[in-house]
Amino acid sequence: MSLLGPSKADFYTVIVGCGRLGSMLANDLSNAGGEVLVVDKDPGAFVRLSSGFGGLTAQGDATNIDFLTETCRLSDAFAVVIVTDDDIINIMVAQMAHEIYHVEHVITRIYDPDREGLYQELGIETICPVRHSAKRIKSMLTTSHEEGASA
Amino acid sequence: MKRSVLLIGGYSKTRSLATSLIAKGYAVTAINDNPTICDELSSIDGLEVVCGDSCEAGILDEAGAGSCDISIALSNSDARNLVSSELCKERFGVPKSVSIVNDAKKLEFFHSMGVNAPISVAHMITSLIEQQAFVDDLENVIPMDHGQIEVMELRVPKDSPHAGKRIRELDIPGDVIVACLLRGPRTIVPNGNTTVLPGDRLIVISGQHLESDSSDDSEFLNDMQDVRS
Helix, strand or coil: CCCCCCHHCCCCCHHHHCCCHHHHHHHHHHCCCEEEEEEECCCHHHCCCCCCCCEEEEEEECCCCCHHHHCCCHHHHEEEEEEECCCCHHHHHHHHHHCCCCCEEEECCCCCCCHHHHHCCCCCCCCCCCCHHHHHHHHHHHHHHHHHCCC | CCEEEEEECCCCCHHHHHHHHHHHCCEEEEEEECHHHHHHHHCCCCCCCCCCCCHHHHHHCCCCHHHCCEEEECCHHHHHHHHHHHHHHHHHCEEEEECCCCCCHHHHHHHCCCCCCCCHHHHHHHHHHHHHHHCCEEEEEEEEECEEEEEEEECCCCCCCCCEHHHHHHHCCCEEEEEEEEEECCCCCCCCCCCCCCCCCCCCEEEECCCCCCCCHHHHHHHHHHHCC
């Protein structure tokens, strides 16, 4: 990752967590032509990446400063998307990305809707799948209820 | 009104701190998400125990974070320590937050996120070991401010030629202050005119590391050090 290393101009994105969402995002971003690095503590997680995945992977602990500085080159990242399955880790890594590495776009997945408000105050973009699903399900139910009523 | 302390996570440090703080008259509450640990902590007399996730506002509320003076995060997870400390500060207005930081490189980061006193156990231990291994002539060296200043205790030998002199007559280097003079049970804040007597203990603050065998040490300090060997 030295001579051919990523630079800001390539919209280098780091995805933290290679679970279902992380691997899907990584595949999509890589297919769209972006520079992607996916990291995960568990090397087995990378099997979820498609065989055509054109990005890089790195195994390591995303809460470790040396790993983030040297292996992930987080200071060079245009965006970091934090999607591990642990909300609390996601929050801390997001804050590290902001505070230490000054990454322009930090997106974090939070499972618990109650925590979302507090972290938006800190300038971290969060996506809360629970809230989104609930909204979506509610709108689906409302629509089908209306359809049922008019039939 | 008792000052109240919230101990978040941890186990052996929590037990030890709880016992010590309760003995000192603090109102102490511990939060832990492990029911077995909560059971064991409950056996400590005077300790309030809340079993639950310390990163949840509801649990912190139940534990009295809203009226707490100091929060101390003690778990093995830096992320949990950080988030619970931040919640205590931002959501509940706890004036002072203390936290263990397991990854010493994150000390500064914790500071910038508003934790008042982040503590690296590894740093403290290696400091102590260094002192014990290399600075054995000087007693009670407490490194402060990341090793920039040192506080130490020196004793005036009974037969010291410096006994009977005033502090301003002693050959003390410029960046060393005699902060305090202990004479028997008395604590004296000395000035230049204070006379130093045999058996006195001087609490001295130095801006640089004083080597026991350094040749630029003053005659006065060398004399003090001889007592230790």
